[in-house]
Amino acid sequence: MMLAAPVIAVVLTLIVGAVLFTLLGHDGFGAVVEIFVKPLFNLYRWQDLLVKAAPLAMIATGLAIGFRANVWNIGAEGQYILGGLAGTGVALATLDMSGSWILPLMLVCGILGGMVWAAVPAILKTTLGVNEILTSLMLNYVAIQLLFYLMRGPWKDPEGFNFPQTAMFSADQTLPMIVPGTLIHLGVPLAAAVALTAFAVMTRTITGFQIKVVGLAPKAAAFGGFGAASTVWIALMAGGGLAGFAGILEASGPFGQMVPQFPTGYGYTAIIVAFLGRLNPLGILAAALVLALTYVGGESAQTTIGLPSAATGVFQAMMLFFLLATDILVRYRVVSGRAAPAPKAAAAKEAEPAKGKAVAA
Amino acid sequence: MTATAVSPRLELKGISKRFPGVVANDHVSFQVPAGAIHALLGENGAGKSTLVKIIYGVQQADEGEIVFDGKPVRIGSPREARSLGIGMVFQHFSLFEAMTVLENIALGMDNPPPRRELEARVREVLASYGLSLDPHRHVHTLSVGERQRIEIVRALLQQPKLLIMDEPTSVLTPQEVEQLFETLRRLASEGCSILYISHKLHEIKALCESATILRGGKVVASCDPREESARSMAELMIGGSLKDLSQKSSGAAGKERFVVSALSAPGEPPFGTSLKEVSFAVRSGEIFGIAGVAGNGQNELLAVISGEDAAGISGSIRLDGTELAGLSVGARRRAGLASSPEERNGHAAVPGMSLADNALLSARSRMGLASGGVIRAKAARDYAGRVIEAFSVKATGPGAAAGSLSGGNLQKFVMGREIMQDPAVLVVSQPTWGVDAGAASFIRQSMIDLARQGAAVVVVSQDLDELLELCDRLAVINEGRLSEPMDVKGISIERVGLLMGGIHGGQAAETRVGAKAEAHERRPEPAL
Numbered sequence: 001m002m003l004a005a006p007v008i009a010v011v012l013t014l015i016v017g018a019v020l021f022t023l024l025g026h027d028g029f030g031a032v033v034e035i036f037v038k039p040l041f042n043l044y045r046w047q048d049l050l051v052k053a054a055p056l057a058m059i060a061t062g063l064a065i066g067f068r069a070n071v072w073n074i075g076a077e078g079q080y081i082l083g084g085l086a087g088t089g090v091a092l093a094t095l096d097m098s099g100s101w102i103l104p105l106m107l108v109c110g111i112l113g114g115m116v117w118a119a120v121p122a123i124l125k126t127t128l129g130v131n132e133i134l135t136s137l138m139l140n141y142v143a144i145q146l147l148f149y150l151m152r153g154p155w156k157d158p159e160g161f162n163f164p165q166t167a168m169f170s171a172d173q174t175l176p177m178i179v180p181g182t183l184i185h186l187g188v189p190l191a192a193a194v195a196l197t198a199f200a201v202m203t204r205t206i207t208g209f210q211i212k213v214v215g216l217a218p219k220a221a222a223f224g225g226f227g228a229a230s231t232v233w234i235a236l237m238a239g240g241g242l243a244g245f246a247g248i249l250e251a252s253g254p255f256g257q258m259v260p261q262f263p264t265g266y267g268y269t270a271i272i273v274a275f276l277g278r279l280n281p282l283g284i285l286a287a288a289l290v291l292a293l294t295y296v297g298g299e300s301a302q303t304t305i306g307l308p309s310a311a312t313g314v315f316q317a318m319m320l321f322f323l324l325a326t327d328i329l330v331r332y333r334v335v336s337g338r339a340a341p342a343p344k345a346a347a348a349k350e351a352e353p354a355k356g357k358a359v360a361a
Numbered sequence: 362m363t364a365t366a367v368s369p370r371l372e373l374k375g376i377s378k379r380f381p382g383v384v385a386n387d388h389v390s391f392q393v394p395a396g397a398i399h400a401l402l403g404e405n406g407a408g409k410s411t412l413v414k415i416i417y418g419v420q421q422a423d424e425g426e427i428v429f430d431g432k433p434v435r436i437g438s439p440r441e442a443r444s445l446g447i448g449m450v451f452q453h454f455s456l457f458e459a460m461t462v463l464e465n466i467a468l469g470m471d472n473p474p475p476r477r478e479l480e481a482r483v484r485e486v487l488a489s490y491g492l493s494l495d496p497h498r499h500v501h502t503l504s505v506g507e508r509q510r511i512e513i514v515r516a517l518l519q520q521p522k523l524l525i526m527d528e529p530t531s532v533l534t535p536q537e538v539e540q541l542f543e544t545l546r547r548l549a550s551e552g553c554s555i556l557y558i559s560h561k562l563h564e565i566k567a568l569c570e571s572a573t574i575l576r577g578g579k580v581v582a583s584c585d586p587r588e589e590s591a592r593s594m595a596e597l598m599i600g601g602s603l604k605d606l607s608q609k610s611s612g613a614a615g616k617e618r619f620v621v622s623a624l625s626a627p628g629e630p631p632f633g634t635s636l637k638e639v640s641f642a643v644r645s646g647e648i649f650g651i652a653g654v655a656g657n658g659q660n661e662l663l664a665v666i667s668g669e670d671a672a673g674i675s676g677s678i679r680l681d682g683t684e685l686a687g688l689s690v691g692a693r694r695r696a697g698l699a700s701s702p703e704e705r706n707g708h709a710a711v712p713g714m715s716l717a718d719n720a721l722l723s724a725r726s727r728m729g730l731a732s733g734g735v736i737r738a739k740a741a742r743d744y745a746g747r748v749i750e751a752f753s754v755k756a757t758g759p760g761a762a763a764g765s766l767s768g769g770n771l772q773k774f775v776m777g778r779e780i781m782q783d784p785a786v787l788v789v790s791q792p793t794w795g796v797d798a799g800a801a802s803f804i805r806q807s808m809i810d811l812a813r814q815g816a817a818v819v820v821v822s823q824d825l826d827e828l829l830e831l832c833d834r835l836a837v838i839n840e841g842r843l844s845e846p847m848d849v850k851g852i853s854i855e856r857v858g859l860l861m862g863g864i865h866g867g868q869a870a871e872t873r874v875g876a877k878a879e880a881h882e883r884r885p886e887p888a889l
Contacts, residue, residue: 206734209721216714217707222669223700224722225690 062242075136077267083244086113114244615645712764
């Protein structure tokens with residue numbers, strides 16, 4: 001049932017989405033077909049799908065590691081921006097140079113940039129016990145303002161006609177295309193490799209074991225010698241590092257420069273991807289394609305049937321909503337609770353003392 | 362009145378219950394007269410729990426009839442059972458941790474009275490039965506023993522005609538047990554029947570006037586416990602002769618292996634017990650016992666020794682002269698310290714993980730189950746398999762989820778996992794809590810064997826009999842202070858009991874008597 005839940009959630013999203021857009025005066029069924037079906041039968045669209053899915057999968061993989069350990073990093077968007085900015089910093093400093101060392105250096109700095117941004121919630125959490133949800137989320141807004149400041153100030157391209165953007169990256173600073181003549185860049189296979197590596201780490205190493213134990217039974221983790229602080233650090237460094245990696249891959253790939261429009265909500269969408277993929281790196285690869293579909297299909301639906309651009313967000317949100325709802329209903333049974341809630345709850349607990357399974361409706 | 366006096370309070374006729382692949386109860390019949398204290402005996406898995414769940418309406422029998430006060434009844438739910446006048450104190454507690462004692466009691470009642478009235482009644486029951494418990498404390502701050510008191514109070518509030526008690530004394534001091542027995546005897550003399558389930562056979566001898574013994578779901582014998590010996594009843598339960606524990610260490614004292622001195626630690630706020638200058642030394646080959654009532658700092662002591670709690674600790678913990686204080690949990694394990702906390706599920710083991718993964722949890726460094734941070738899955742499976750075999754754990758194999766094992770089997774696995782690492786020092790809490798007689802004697806024997814090989818063993822237990830049987834010396838912990846160690850040979854049980862109650866306990870006993878009188882006087886107005 002745990003594997004069926006994401007499928008049920010996607011199906012419910014399609015049905016309710018169709019009904020909703022029909023009620024709003026659009027062609028609801030057409031919208032669903034346009035967004036979720038048509039791109040799949042268009043080879044050209046598949047390039048878009050892979051290019052959009054790559055950063056989603058990469059960020060979601062990092063987030064899932066944290067979520068497994070009950071470390072709720074909501075700041076992937078900011079870490080993604082900082083990764084992009086850190087790599088861009090290297091690019092701007094090396095604009096006049098050439099060499100094959102530049103791109104790897106940019107990628108490494110991108111990863112470090114994401115990690116530094118994630119280190120702030122980690123330090124606050126481990127030293128002062130500050131909730132990482134709040135700190136990581138708020139840092140997203142700081143990151144956006146930092147981006148705007150750099151674009152309009154120090155990093156503005158002097159030859160850019162006063163547009164708020166950096167200079168274009170040189171050939172040595174741009175990701176190579178894997179399939180010539182397409183949009184598919186090096187980031188796509190890298191994302192797949194990252195997910196597979198994460199899968200191996202989670203299933204085969206003590207670090208992965210630590211993360212799972214901390215998430216399932218914190219006291220048992222302490223008994224097993226896994227420190228709470230080290231787990232928080234591992235979780236946030238994995239999340240921040242991979243979000244930063246995705247950031248610099250996007251900047252040096254599809255964007256080819258840094259612009260104020262750089263953040264496109266991947267950091268938030270990746271949260272949905274992580275849950276839709278059951279926090280499993282392999283599931284995340286599939287889930288990233290589904291969410292990429294909402295981006296790609298949503299864009300084409302704007303031009304073909306005039307659907308508002310907000311439709312993409314509506315579908316993504318519905319998917320998370322239905323996934324969480326399905327999960328609740330898979331794990332709990334609904335009882336009518338008006339007549340006598342207390343004895344029923346007690347009876348359910350008595351029947352299964354280990355886990356109270358009833359939830360009063 | 363005459364009708365109920367003639368017909369038994371409870372009569373079971375041919376009760377059968379099958380689960381897929383197992384017959385839990387096979388035509389079980391027995392009677393409990395009004396005002397009788399009847400024991401239900403049997404090993405874990407003998408079908409006792411299923412039977413009482415049927416009587417309490419949690420489960421329905423496939424066959425057979427329940428007759429209550431002469432009338433055949435169908436008990437469809439615990440609610441119906443309560444309305445018949447059947448109360449039950451479960452072995453596993455049904456409590457909401459985030460709520461207070463009073464709220465939990467109200468939740469368990471069908472028609473809870475207004476809060477103040479309920480509180481007055483709860484305080485009255487607490488006072489008249491000599492139980493100490495603060496109705497306003499949150500359950501998550503309470504020890505196991507205190508949690509059990511909530512269940513007892515909850516059942517007593519309903520003035521039951523039949524009270525089912527599942528292992529009620531495992532967490533009480535001898536004096537408290539005696540007090541509980543007086544309560545039960547008084548209840549019985551007032552006409553309430555009691556169905557009493559326990560593994561402690563001498564308690565059954567002291568309390569019960571009749572007993573039904575179950576084995577493999579069938580009634581194998583009925584007896585009068587007062588005329589049987591504990592040994593003969595145990596043998597009826599297991600259907601064979603009981604193995605004696607082989608003699609503990611010869612008394613030839615080895616060198617001091619494990620020395621704790623002046624160990625102090627703050628308790629977890631707001632209700633944890635802080636440790637105050639705890640000192641003891643255990644020699645090679647020795648089993649050292651720490652007795653005490655639940656919630657007097659045992660869990661804190663375990664956590665500080667194992668290294669799980671490291672904040673604000675002062676004092677020293679030495680293993681073969683090496684200072685352990687300040688080292689991590691893993692470093693202490695590598696130095697030869699093994700430990701097993703009281704709570705199995707979620708602390709000593711992860712219920713959602715396989716036994717092989719649970720072997721990794723605490724045995725990975727000493728047993729080489731990982732190298733360079735990479736799990737050696739086969740080694741972990743093999744080690745879990747060896748533990749399963751050596752400790753006869755009933756499980757489908759190393760891949761079985763820890764949560765799928767019964768409490769006793771999981772405890773055997775946990776103890777096996779620690780003991781088979783061949784530690785220099787083993788510190789365990791409640792090693793046989795909720796474990797049946799056969800498995801308990803096996804676990805005790807394996808600790809004795811470990812000590813014989815030269816290890817120092819520390820057993821923290823609320824079961825005084827266990828400590829007396831197992832240990833060479835013991836000390837008593839009360840409110841975070843450890844008493845002077847005493848030799849078990851020639852020990853005075855009365856003295857141990859008084860130490861377990863502590864000076865504060867002695868005062869409390871007096872105030873309880875006072876409170877009782879006061880409660881009766883003050884009954885018309887709600888207390889507090």
